[in-house]
Amino acid sequence: MTASATGSGGWRLAQGAYAGALAALPGMGPATLCALLERGAPADIWDSVRRGEIVRPPARGSSGGAGPRLSWAAAAAGAPLERWWDAWQRRGIGVTWPADPRYPRRLLSDPEPPGVLFWRGDLGRLESRCVAVVGTRRCSPDGRASAYDLGRDLAGAGVCVVSGLALGIDGAAHLGALDAPGAPSGTGSTVGVAASGVDVAYPARHAALWERVAAAGAVVSETPPGRPAQAWRFPARNRVIAGLVDMVVVVESHVTGGSLITADKAIDRGVEVRVVPGPVHAPFAAGSNQLLYDGPGPVRDAADVLDALGLVDHRPRRSGRRRPAPVARPEQLRLDPARPAPPPSAGGPAPPQSCSDDPPSSPPPPSVGPELRSPRPLGRPDGPHGEVLEAVGWRPTSLGRIVERAGRPVGSVGRILEELAAQGLFTEDRGWWQRTAGGGGRRE
Amino acid sequence: MFAAVPSATLIGVDGLTVRVEVHVTTGLPQFSIVGLPDASCREAKDRVRAAFSSSGLAWPQKRVTVNLAPTGQRKIGSGLDLPIAVATLVAAGQLPAEAVTDCGFIGELGLDGSVRRVDGTVALAAAIGAGAVVVGRDAAAEAAVVGRPRVLAASSLRQVVAALRGDDGWSPVPALPAPSRPAGEGDLCDVRGQPLGRLALEVAAAGGHHLLLVGPPGAGKTMLARRLPGLLPDLGPDDAFEVTRIHSAAGLRLPAGVMVTRPPFRAPHHTASTVSLVGGGTARMRPGEISCAHRGVLFLDELAEFPADVLDTLRQPLEEGRVLVCRARAAVSFPARFLLVAATNPCPCGGDGSPGGCRCSEASRTRYAARVSGPLLDRFDLRVGVERPDVTDLIAPAGARPPGESTSTVAGRVARARQQAADRGVASNAEIPAARLDDLAPLSPSGRRLLEVRLRQGRLSARGLHRVRRVARTLADLQGGPGPIDEEAVHAALALRAEPFTFEVVAS
Numbered sequence: 024m025t026a027s028a029t030g031s032g033g034w035r036l037a038q039g040a041y042a043g044a045l046a047a048l049p050g051m052g053p054a055t056l057c058a059l060l061e062r063g064a065p066a067d068i069w070d071s072v073r074r075g076e077i078v079r080p081p082a083r084g085s086s087g088g089a090g091p092r093l094s095w096a097a098a099a100a101g102a103p104l105e106r107w108w109d110a111w112q113r114r115g116i117g118v119t120w121p122a123d124p125r126y127p128r129r130l131l132s133d134p135e136p137p138g139v140l141f142w143r144g145d146l147g148r149l150e151s152r153c154v155a156v157v158g159t160r161r162c163s164p165d166g167r168a169s170a171y172d173l174g175r176d177l178a179g180a181g182v183c184v185v186s187g188l189a190l191g192i193d194g195a196a197h198l199g200a201l202d203a204p205g206a207p208s209g210t211g212s213t214v215g216v217a218a219s220g221v222d223v224a225y226p227a228r229h230a231a232l233w234e235r236v237a238a239a240g241a242v243v244s245e246t247p248p249g250r251p252a253q254a255w256r257f258p259a260r261n262r263v264i265a266g267l268v269d270m271v272v273v274v275e276s277h278v279t280g281g282s283l284i285t286a287d288k289a290i291d292r293g294v295e296v297r298v299v300p301g302p303v304h305a306p307f308a309a310g311s312n313q314l315l316y317d318g319p320g321p322v323r324d325a326a327d328v329l330d331a332l333g334l335v336d337h338r339p340r341r342s343g344r345r346r347p348a349p350v351a352r353p354e355q356l357r358l359d360p361a362r363p364a365p366p367p368s369a370g371g372p373a374p375p376q377s378c379s380d381d382p383p384s385s386p387p388p389p390s391v392g393p394e395l396r397s398p399r400p401l402g403r404p405d406g407p408h409g410e411v412l413e414a415v416g417w418r419p420t421s422l423g424r425i426v427e428r429a430g431r432p433v434g435s436v437g438r439i440l441e442e443l444a445a446q447g448l449f450t451e452d453r454g455w456w457q458r459t460a461g462g463g464g465r466r467e
Numbered sequence: 468m469f470a471a472v473p474s475a476t477l478i479g480v481d482g483l484t485v486r487v488e489v490h491v492t493t494g495l496p497q498f499s500i501v502g503l504p505d506a507s508c509r510e511a512k513d514r515v516r517a518a519f520s521s522s523g524l525a526w527p528q529k530r531v532t533v534n535l536a537p538t539g540q541r542k543i544g545s546g547l548d549l550p551i552a553v554a555t556l557v558a559a560g561q562l563p564a565e566a567v568t569d570c571g572f573i574g575e576l577g578l579d580g581s582v583r584r585v586d587g588t589v590a591l592a593a594a595i596g597a598g599a600v601v602v603g604r605d606a607a608a609e610a611a612v613v614g615r616p617r618v619l620a621a622s623s624l625r626q627v628v629a630a631l632r633g634d635d636g637w638s639p640v641p642a643l644p645a646p647s648r649p650a651g652e653g654d655l656c657d658v659r660g661q662p663l664g665r666l667a668l669e670v671a672a673a674g675g676h677h678l679l680l681v682g683p684p685g686a687g688k689t690m691l692a693r694r695l696p697g698l699l700p701d702l703g704p705d706d707a708f709e710v711t712r713i714h715s716a717a718g719l720r721l722p723a724g725v726m727v728t729r730p731p732f733r734a735p736h737h738t739a740s741t742v743s744l745v746g747g748g749t750a751r752m753r754p755g756e757i758s759c760a761h762r763g764v765l766f767l768d769e770l771a772e773f774p775a776d777v778l779d780t781l782r783q784p785l786e787e788g789r790v791l792v793c794r795a796r797a798a799v800s801f802p803a804r805f806l807l808v809a810a811t812n813p814c815p816c817g818g819d820g821s822p823g824g825c826r827c828s829e830a831s832r833t834r835y836a837a838r839v840s841g842p843l844l845d846r847f848d849l850r851v852g853v854e855r856p857d858v859t860d861l862i863a864p865a866g867a868r869p870p871g872e873s874t875s876t877v878a879g880r881v882a883r884a885r886q887q888a889a890d891r892g893v894a895s896n897a898e899i900p901a902a903r904l905d906d907l908a909p910l911s912p913s914g915r916r917l918l919e920v921r922l923r924q925g926r927l928s929a930r931g932l933h934r935v936r937r938v939a940r941t942l943a944d945l946q947g948g949p950g951p952i953d954e955e956a957v958h959a960a961l962a963l964r965a966e967p968f969t970f971e972v973v974a975s
Contacts, residue, residue, distance in 0.1 A: 161825070190829060226829075418821075419821045421852050432959065433662065433663060433963070434958040434962070437955075437959060438954060
């Protein structure tokens with residue numbers, strides 16, 4: 024037993040230590056690791072590797088390659104297993120593999136499952152209803168707001184929000200989930216799937232977000248702790264996201280975006296994909312719009328997602344609930360063209376059919392749906408305010424363009440923009456103005 | 468035999484009077500120049516001897532010693548050729564001493580005996596204390612702008628000698644054409660759209676505020692910047708003379724009327740070195756681009772491509788209006804009061820900087836933004852985004868849209884606003900001291916409230932506040948309304964102070 028996995032101390036470590044150590048062998052990829060772990064208990068496999076009975080497979084498509092390749096036996100002999108295991112446990116890092124009962128159930132039937140999954144936090148969150156909210160790092164303020172709202176409202180409805188901890192859409196979705204009101208733990212359930220080790224925050228300025236996600240849900244990764252992400256880890260990470268969820272929602276993606284990989288992998292797995300439509304000329308939505316055109320249906324907000332998942336959204340929504348309950352779908356409502364649209368109820372006397380004495384359980388009157396769907400019960404302001412409102416588009420617009428379109432002095436445009444922004448009609452992001460559909464209260 | 472004639476050498480942009488003394492004595496034929504001549508000055512020996520022989524003059528077969536007094540100062544340039552030749556002629560007895568009394572000489576000699584212009588003729592002529600100065604014919608107009616010493620022009624050494632002997636006349640000094648606007652300035656009415664850019668130009672011209680234009684390639688940043696000098700008023704007589712002196716010393720082409728009456732426009736490429744920008748040099752202290760742009764516009768295109776250390780040398784001249792260039796041998800002060808206009812892309816990829824509209828990674832945008840130091844960015848009172856014009860606007864026939872205001876209309880407003888600043892006792896609104904802002908730029912209650920809100924939100928710093936108030940002062944002057952500055956002027960001033968570079972700050 025001297026050269027066995029008992030190590031110098033003569034005691035066996037937990038199986039997880041060996042599983043994790045196998046994942047850390049040089050040149051180890053998910054497929055090799057899975058095949059390896061099918062042979063039995065991780066500790067026994069580790070022993071075989073140490074003894075040289077299981078050797079490193081030859082590099083594919085290369086004869087010799089560049090530089091000397093470290094053999095697995097040599098790597099395993101030099102691996103400070105106990106120190107690793109100690110460090111992982113100290114930092115709250117767990118290890119699971121397919122034979123382990125904690126391994127996420129959805130991944131057991133996955134065509135390309137991770138051989139080993141490292142995690143921090145509560146892995147059990149992945150056994151509940153999970154939705155991935157993914158998208159580009161270089162997103163628009165509106166996309167960010169969409170992702171944030173989706174994260175918040177889905178987590179508020181008890182859905183676990185899965186994303187990739189990246190800048191832009193991913194981060195906004197996590198932040199939204201963390202801010203979900205009314206969730207059991209005071210913060211919503213969210214799981215981040217990382218391409219680097221679970222203790223290597225990437226990007227570095229998301230370190231605080233990683234900690235919050237790990238505390239509120241979990242951060243998981245295939246990459247052994249302490250290792251930065253190699254380029255191939257990112258698409259691999261995206262397949263794990265696709266394998267962990269019931270639905271993938273793409274918020275914004277450039278044509279070459281990694282979130283399109285997540286969508287492809289989800290489609291391969293029979294996981295439903297939905298897309299938040301973006302402006303047709305915007306590069307940041309070109310990929311997601313193409314995806315939308317190719318088939319997956321659109322979603323506008325969390326209510327649509329919950330509807331698509333077959334979950335009735337009966338939680339009280341935040342102010343300005345914009346659509347009727349899923350039973351009365353807008354397309355059904357529009358089947359009756361003879362019914363005249365009611366005048367806007369905001370401000371004026373309420374039309375008789377929308378009296379508030381309806382019993383709350385009855386479906387809302389059909390005619391209310393389309394009206395409430397309009398971007399905002401605007402009653403477009405008159406005069407200069409209206410001109411400025413017209414001049415700002417739904418896409419990010421520079422102040423110069425607004426002044427040009429409105430044909431008013433700069434100072435007056437600046438004043439009106441500020442007034443309208445205070446009403447929540449615009450967001451401003453570093454000099455770029457954009458109309459927003461909803462009211463204020465959006466967090467950047 | 469001994470003779471001395473006055474001449475001058477150039478130190479920076481100032482002339483230093485030099486007494487050229489020549490001593491001719493018996494001994495072995497020899498020609499030596501003493502008194503700290505630099506290389507170009509020492510070469511005078513060969514040029515002068517060749518010019519003598521080409522002009523049919525006899526070189527004295529004696530020991531000739533030239534001394535350039537004051538001997539402690541290094542003499543620079545070939546302008547001392549002519550005085551050396553003339554003093555030698557006098558000392559050798561080929562010219563009567565009376566012929567050169569009260570007469571200075573400036574000029575380089577060609578091997579064929581021709582007399583040529585040298586750089587800095589304006590400053591050199593101004594340094595001559597004598598009643599008349601002899602210069603090359605091509606430098607006569609330049610020397611004449613000084614006005615004080617009578618200018619005597621000659622095209623060759625032979626003519627100089629003949630005229631001094633009284634055998635021949637001097638060449639006539641050409642009459643100066645009236646100053647005219649340079650053709651290349653361009654008119655503001657050529658600019659389509661760009662309301663913010665136009666306003667920023669007007670404010671920059673009226674208040675002397677430094678301007679940063681941010682926009683993608685092809686948006687028209689350079690086009691706008693080139694139209695700024697046209698908005699500035701003509702230079703006053705003193706300024707014009709000073710600028711002419713600098714340009715003459717830098718060897719720049721002077722306008723047809725010699726006197727530089729329009730504000731200069733200088734646009735150095737971003738490979739410029741520190742010395743070329745600020746001034747200095749080894750052989751001779753030359754004025755840099757910032758001095759060539761004195762009383763005019765210095766345009767730095769692709770600001771972020773300039774080396775950071777080069778840019779940071781601009782900070783002190785921007786504050787003080789002059790730059791003191793110190794070297795081991797001399798310290799030279801160059802005037803450098805210029806309006807700084809810079810242009811930059813919002814990010815390296817050349818996108819328009821809109822959120823989600825560029826290909827750069829956040830890291831590369833952050834790096835790009837860091838290339839321009841905060842203190843320098845802070846000097847720009849005006850920071851304006853410039854966008855590519857609408858396609859429909861560009862291809863629309865010329866008459867489809869009413870043209871924008873022309874340069875002359877805007878220049879009129881600028882002149883009036885500048886007059887108001889002058890009445891207030893400040894050179895320009897950009898130079899109102901912070902302590903006098905309440906006095907000279909009082910705010911209306913609503914304007915004050917707006918600034919208070921911005922300060923509380925952290926969207927405006929204390930220093931930014933002063934700069935916004937100065938710009939608002941200029942905007943109010945342009946509108947011509949008396950009384951305290953109203954809210955809309957403050958709004959416009961805030962709109963003209965956009966964040967130049969956009970990069971994500973994560974709020975997690």
